[in-house]
Amino acid sequence: MSERENGKVALVTGAGSGIGRACALKLLEHGYNVVLAGRRQAALDAVVQEAQPLRGEALAVPCDVTDADSVAALFETIRARFGRLDVLFNNAGRSGSPVDIDELEISEWRSIVDTNLTGVFLCTRAAFGLMKTQSPRGGRIINNGSISAHAPRPNSIGYTATKHAITGLTKSVSLDGRKYDIVCGQIDIGNAATEMAERMARGVPQANGEIAIEPLMDVQHVADAVLHMANLPLSANVQFMTIMATKMPFVGRG
Numbered sequence: 197m198s199e200r201e202n203g204k205v206a207l208v209t210g211a212g213s214g215i216g217r218a219c220a221l222k223l224l225e226h227g228y229n230v231v232l233a234g235r236r237q238a239a240l241d242a243v244v245q246e247a248q249p250l251r252g253e254a255l256a257v258p259c260d261v262t263d264a265d266s267v268a269a270l271f272e273t274i275r276a277r278f279g280r281l282d283v284l285f286n287n288a289g290r291s292g293s294p295v296d297i298d299e300l301e302i303s304e305w306r307s308i309v310d311t312n313l314t315g316v317f318l319c320t321r322a323a324f325g326l327m328k329t330q331s332p333r334g335g336r337i338i339n340n341g342s343i344s345a346h347a348p349r350p351n352s353i354g355y356t357a358t359k360h361a362i363t364g365l366t367k368s369v370s371l372d373g374r375k376y377d378i379v380c381g382q383i384d385i386g387n388a389a390t391e392m393a394e395r396m397a398r399g400v401p402q403a404n405g406e407i408a409i410e411p412l413m414d415v416q417h418v419a420d421a422v423l424h425m426a427n428l429p430l431s432a433n434v435q436f437m438t439i440m441a442t443k444m445p446f447v448g449r450g
């Protein structure tokens with residue numbers, strides 16, 4: 197191990213932008229070796245470039261989490277380069293077109309399910325296999341849920357259904373992982389200032405039909421929270437954490 201790293205290996209999906217980028221850089225700053233996955237090589241390379249002065253080693257691996265072969269190749273690369281995985285942050289995700297339920301294309305529904313649910317399952321499945329056989333055994337999986345894992349926004353059936361499903365996935369992995377020291381927790385984020393959340397600052401439909409500008413929070417608060425979850429010993433776990441812009445409409449029904 198070099199003096200710069202802490203010996204732990206993390207995989208962040210969707211690491212080329214937004215929350216994934218901020219969390220990958222935070223983990224690198226704290227000495228994790230980080231594998232950055234996402235579909236756009238150029239976006240990943242830009243983060244690797246930014247990470248040059250940081251303590252850990254950054255490795256960009258293009259991967260489409262919806263594609264089982266692509267995920268298998270990603271984990272082969274991790275196995276070959278580092279021989280283990282300590283933390284998986286299942287972060288890659290997408291939203292859907294804000295349309296009435298009958299107008300949502302079936303192909304778009306399938307793409308949302310493939311990305312937000314099957315993609316998380318495929319990465320979890322591969323991580324589970326590696327973590328249960330590696331020595332020292334075990335590891336941590338952190339799933340990126342959402343406030344939408346608790347309550348829908350108008351016209352968001354695909355996003356809301358898949359994010360609710362992530363809560364069940366988190367609980368199953370927590371339970372089935374116990375005997376292998378595989379720990380699983382979920383972070384439910386509300387309105388972190390990223391490209392995906394930009395529209396909140398312009399005004400978004402509310403349950404009562406009004407359009408309202410919503411407060412955002414700095415994405416660095418999410419990165420700090422994920423670092424905290426990642427740093428815990430395997431004997432402790434943040435099972436669920438909700439971190440949100442304090443005054444966004446959620447608590448108090450608005």
Ligand SMILES: NC(=O)c1ccc[n+]([C@@H]2O[C@H](COP(=O)([O-])OP(=O)(O)OC[C@H]3O[C@@H](n4cnc5c(N)ncnc54)[C@H](OP(=O)(O)O)[C@@H]3O)[C@@H](O)[C@H]2O)c1
Nearest residue numbers: 210213214215234235236260261288289342387388390392
């Ligand atoms: N921002 C918020 O306030 C907020 C709130 C709640 C939950 N979240 C969740 O946080 C996560 C990240 O969102 P963000 O706000 O950071 O938005 P973002 O910048 O759009 O990030 C999404 C990331 O996912 C990657 N991705 C999408 N489809 C992929 C696929 N098939 N394979 C691999 N990577 C894929 C994208 O990279 P490529 O396009 O290069 O593949 C991108 O880097 C999502 O799961 C989102 O639901 C965000």
